[in-house]
């Protein structure tokens with residue numbers, strides 16, 4: 241039995257946009273996505289622009305996600321932000337385990353095993369990012385890497401909570417490179433991820449949304465978003481301009 245999953249198109253701004261720039265963007269985006277049906281839309285600004293974007297999107301269809309958070313409720317973790325700090329702002333969710341956080345800031349699967357349930361417990365929607373490097377794919381290690389990341393990331397999540405988790409498949413070799421995964425590669429990995437979730441619960445796996453990320457543009461979005469196991473996109477560069485981001489949203493609707 242196939243389950244209808246509402247696609248999610250999320251723009252990960254990374255370290256881009258001051259509050260002023262974010263305001264300018266959102267005024268351009270809101271009218272462009274106001275009529276898109278059957279798709280959820282999210283922006284993921286830097287911490288500094290979260291409050292402004294929550295305020296500016298209130299009553300609209302655009303959700304606001306943070307880009308990372310700490311697993312602890314509070315403590316001596318200079319520079320970090322807790323789930324409660326995000327929910328107080330009315331933030332909808334949080335990206336966890338983006339490959340840039342893993343590679344450049346030492347985020348581990350062990351920490352992510354705590355972050356995913358911490359986000360859920362606080363009422364945030366986690367977008368758990370997974371994906372292989374170029375070398376891992378060349379070596380035939382893609383499935384092993386994905387299995388490890390998914391098993392760890394979901395290890396402390398209750399089965400009933402699994403449908404609230406969004407998983408983003410982001411092959412690292414496709415991020416910011418203009419080298420998009422082929423539709424075959426994207427479907428194969430997304431299907432494999434769903435099968436891994438099914439190892440935890442076959443029923444819940446049908447409800448989990450699996451996004452594709454890595455050089456998604458208005459020109460390639462439609463074919464990627466049409467894949468049976470791809471339920472949306474996590475967009476970097478093309479989410480920085482309202483026009484190109486809105487075109488990707490339109491491709492999902």
Ligand code: 13P
Nearest residue numbers: 252415416454455476477
């Ligand atoms: P690009 O769309 O710029 O390749 O970035 C993808 C990404 O990392 C989204 O999280």
